[in-house]
Amino acid sequence: MNPKQLEQLLLLEQSGELAPAQRRALAAELAASPDARRFRDQLRALAAAVPPPAAGPAPDAAARIAARLQRNRKSLLAFRPVWKPALAAAAALALLLGIQTFRPAPAPAPVVAAAVANADEEWTDPLDADFTELEELLYAIAADESFEISEL
Amino acid sequence: METDPTIGTEDAQLLAAYRRGDAEALGQLVEKYKRPLFAFLSRFAANPGEADEWFQETWVRAIEHMNVFRQKNLLSWLFRIAHNLIIDQARRKKPDCSLDAPVAGGAFLADLIPAAALSPADEAAGRDLGRHVAAAAALLPVEQREVFWLRMDAGLPFKEIARIQRTSVNTALARMQYALAKLRAELAPAYRELQESRP
Structure with a gap:
């Protein structure tokens, strides 16, 4: 050892x-x-x-602890009725300010709107063709009762 | 009001009585645990006034956070709160200060402090091993000092000390061993005297 x-x-x-x-x-x-x-x-x-430890706290320690607890409780109680109305008032104020400062988004300029429309027309998604083929296959399966799912 | 089933019956009854407004019940609880708790705190406080302040603060925190108390032993709960308080205070007072901290010249902080730890009068009264122990223990890192005093003053088992420090029993045991090794080195001359004075 x-x-x-x-x-x-x-x-x-x-x-x-x-x-x-x-x-x-x-x-x-x-x-x-x-x-x-x-x-x-x-x-x-x-x-x-090892030397003996200190004798003990002040004789009135318990009374002072009780007083501190009482004081803390009072301050909590004093705070409690105030915070809820204060929170409600803050929320109402925020709502009011939000309504007053709200502006709808401006419409896009005519040139931009036209460009977006053209882009939508000219752009074709390459996946569209695949989806069309898949759609046709599914129709074929639905029409052909002898079609086995394993054929997929 | 119902009593708290998680703590000892007598303590639970006193706590319940205090919650009902019986200030005397709190007085009884404080009286019951004042010696071990104050002894522990006073080992870390700079003076009796600070120990008194920490004692009150520990009780206030304990009562105000009784809803999270899950142990059967109120004294352990008090020690745990005291531990948190001591750690907070140690961080505020001496950030990053350790006996093992290297200082200029390749020495360690622990090598430099002992001369200052004992007053000339204490040095003259070199036979007083108890004073040497207290002075040397005051130089230990806070976690080791806690284990040392919780064992020596309060007589707590390592299992309980580990719970208070939120660590393993092995770590608590190792901290005690580190503390003893340092004390042994500090107290070597006094130890020798003690051994020689024995029949």
């Missing part, structure tokens, strides 16, 4: 979290190794040397 593993097991032993197999392994190591025992003593000495 290396020192790191030994220390882990000693720490888990101190915290009462050793699994049975770990407990057996640690006991064997401590029994066999004076270094391991010395290491455990060091760890215990450190734990024992």
Whole structure:
């Protein structure tokens, strides 16, 4: 067992979290190794040397906590009746401004409109021909009752 | 009002009583957990006044966020909130500051601080291992310091500490080992004295 593993097991032993197999392994190591025992003593000495913690909070801590909670609650309650009407007013204002500033999109200039119309007429989609063929095939299938779908 | 089934019966009853307006119930809860919680916070605060402020803040946050509380142990919940508070404070006070941070001359920050950590009076009273431990622990990175004090002061198991720090048991254990390694190095002379003084 290396020192790191030994220390882990000693720490888990101190915290009462050793699994049975770990407990057996640690006991064997401590029994066999004076270094391991010395290491455990060091760890215990450190734990024992830890200075005592501060005594406690101010005597009126609970009263001050209660006062802060009360104050926070009051400010929340004070805020609550205000935010809904404020939100409604903001929404109404936004709607009003939207209506007032709304302008319909201007019609395209005559030259542009004519160009678009020409383009529509002149342009033919190459896929159109394929779709037409497919349409004809589907009609043929519908007309021919002996047609097997596998022929597709 | 119904009591909260997720926490201990007595605590749940006191919380329910407080929600009904019984301020005395909150006083009882604060009294019940004040020692371990304040002890933990005071290990990180700059002075008792700051520890007192953090203590109140922890309780206020705990009560106000009780709806997201899902543990059975109120003290663990308080420690978790205290942990968040400490981490927030540490980030505000010392961004990117670590004992392992390299400084000029190829040294590390940890190598330079110890002389400043103990006052001349403390140095003179070198036999006081406890003071040395506290001074050396104050120099640890915050996560390691948390594990160290949650173990040493509060006596929490690593499983619980891992939950508070939202990490694995192995990480909590490793943090403790890093902390101990650094303390051992810092406390080597005092350790030797301690060993030599033993029969």
